[in-house]
Each structure stands twice: as C-alpha cells, then as structure tokens.
Amino acid sequence: MPEGHTIHRAARNQNKWFKGKVLEMRSPQGRFADGAARLSGQKLTKVEANGKHLFYRYMDSGDVLHVHLGLFGKFKIRKPPFPEPSPNARFIAWTDEAQLHLAGPTACELLTPEGMDAIKARLGPDPLVAGVNGAEQIHQKLARRKSPIGRALLDQSVIAGLGNVYRAELLFLVGLHPFTPANEVPLEKISELWDLSVTELKIGEKSGRIVTVDPAEMGKPSRAKLTRYERLYCYKRAGKPCRRCGDTIVSAEVDSRKIWWCPTHQPLTA
C-alpha cells in the first residue's frame, strides 16, 4: 500500500536492520541479476526516502540502488530461518539477522549519485522530510495552473508522497472541492493543506496505515480501535453518508483516477 508514509516507514525499518551492514544480494526472478551481483558484499551506508522513492546509498563505491514500489511493489523483512524466497522476488538482500525481500516494484535500478539527484530535483516538497515547510513552494508552483487542485496533489513535482487516498482525505479535511482551479487556492489554504499533510502522513508512517478519521467522531477511544471501514472520510465511500454531515459522498474521475468528496464540506464555490 505505497503512498509516502509506507515508503518512509520502510526506510526507517530497513535502516534499523541493515544500515551499516554488509548485505549479500541476489535476484531470484533474474531481472535484477546484474545489479544484485554488483551490490552483493557491499556495505549499505543508509536508506533514504524521498516522496515515494527509496535510495540505498553505498558510499564506499558510490552506487545507489533506486526502488519505486509503484502500485504493486512490496517489501518483506524476514527473520531466520529464512523461508524460500518467492520466485518472483526482484531481489533478496540479507545479513545473518534479517532478510529483505522485494517483489513487484515499478523501479529497481542502479544509479549514480547524480542520477539520484536528478530524481530528487524533480520532486516537490515531502511532508515527511523533517524541517521543511513546503507551503510557499507549492503555492508558487500552482500560481499558473488552472487545472484542478485534485490533479495537482497527485503531481509529485508539486508535493511528493501523496497518493490517491491522501488526496481525497486531505481535500475533505481542508474543505476544498477537487475541481477547484489550483491557482485559485489561496496561500492560507495551501498552508493548511501542507500542515495537515505533515500531520496525517506522520500518523500513517507511525501506524502503517492511512487513518484520517478522528476516532472521537466515531465514538472510539483511539485510532487503533477504528475498523477498516471507519478509517477514512471519503476514499471509496461513494453513495455513503458523510461522517460529519450525512450528505452523500460523490465521486468522479480525474485523469482516470477516481476521487471522492462531500458536496457539503467541499463546495465548488468556496
């Protein structure tokens, strides 16, 4: 389930197990055989997350492993005794203590540091990178865009790390209709959106799932007590009542991705 929170969580977890360690590596599926052969036996300096991208730094050689999970990619961390890797594993990498198992990524490639910088350069601010305030930057990028804010939020060069779930939920939380022209969203609203992104993605990174609903509104004591059907306000809730006002959640397609909103909380003419 890869939006930015998943990627940062993966980096944190993988650093815990593999940072500073010499990793053996191979590609059961074969599509990363050359890369695995090159990296195998190298010491992994650290894992960095930026938006939905992961960069594995090998400072001794300068090699960078770039992974993007896309829609289907998944990591597993396994403890010994290691089970047989699935034949479709793009790579497995391991020490004596743990094994990292990757399947189904959109990107798994070797880069130079320059190649990594080029990818980072085209990403907008990432709410999960500490110490960044992206509001001004985002506002400037949107200044000349008449296209809908609902499209802009999935553009990784505007803001890095949001996916379709956070898009719908954040727009609900700030009360913006997804079809609002991006350049008509005032800086204060962008600021609100940015701050909420930080808050919500942090919650997602900690818990490992996207939970935007305030548990008190559902009469629950904590986020952890919410059922899978109670965690979101809008995403995939077409035809259901808004949790706050009871109006019917509606949906539409933007660039062949679905989006959901509450007509009352997110009027087009705000």
Add this chain to the structure above:
DNA sequence: GTGTCATGCGTAT
C-alpha cells in the same frame, strides 16, 4: 476458480 480492480507512473499516441 475467475474476473476485476487498485494506495503509481512512464511512454507512446
């Protein structure tokens, strides 16, 4: 068991 859809994105048209 089969079919559809999905938290993504690059490339071709």
Add this chain to the structure above:
DNA sequence: TACGCCTGACACG
C-alpha cells in the same frame, strides 16, 4: 488519452 508494467485482495458465482 491509452496502454503497459507488475502483484494481491476481494467480489462473485
């Protein structure tokens, strides 16, 4: 705008 890539979950029968 459409398609291809890649996998797993779930609805349906």
